[in-house]
Amino acid sequence: MNGPAVHVDTASPVPPYEQIRAQLAALITTGRMPEGERLPTVRQLAADLGLAAGTVARAYRELEAASLIRTRRGAGTRVAPLPAPTQTPDPAKLAELALRFVTEARGLGADGETVQRAVRDALDE
Structure with missing residues (x-):
């Protein structure tokens, strides 16, 4: 690695x-x-x-x-090779990922606004 x-x-x-x-x-x-x-x-x-x-x-x-x-x-x-992207992401998986991220971010002491800003920044990359 x-x-x-x-x-x-x-x-x-x-x-x-x-x-x-x-x-x-x-x-x-x-x-x-x-x-x-x-x-x-x-x-x-x-x-x-x-x-x-x-x-x-x-x-x-x-x-x-x-x-x-x-x-x-x-x-x-x-x-491994990444699977081909699906047309519509699974809403349940997205919700699970979002919950995981929010849980970790809050564990770091981030508030809601900081979490949202981090997501927006990541989307802009």
């Missing part, structure tokens, strides 16, 4: 595996981690972050279930 690093805030109410999953998912879906890029091994990322290997393994399992990464024996874990 040559791109941006993953960070875990141990003081956050969001579990570490979810922080890892969310950060990697965002890097992948925005193209900052391109298709085929190799991710560190579970053990390596766990050691880098000072976490148990099971924590990173859970994040990787969830990313694999979402078809964002693929793990192949001998080839390691790599970013």
Whole structure:
């Protein structure tokens, strides 16, 4: 993984595996981690972050279930091709993502206006 690093805030109410999953998912879906890029091994990322290997393994399992990464024996874990965009996003999934973002942002102490501004800024990028 040559791109941006993953960070875990141990003081956050969001579990570490979810922080890892969310950060990697965002890097992948925005193209900052391109298709085929190799991710560190579970053990390596766990050691880098000072976490148990099971924590990173859970994040990787969830990313694999979402078809964002693929793990192949001998080839390691790599970013999978992104699925073709659907015409209409699933409202339930959007609501889930929004809730996750708001929960994490509020955990950082952000108020509603700050959260909305962050979303607008991200959309403008």
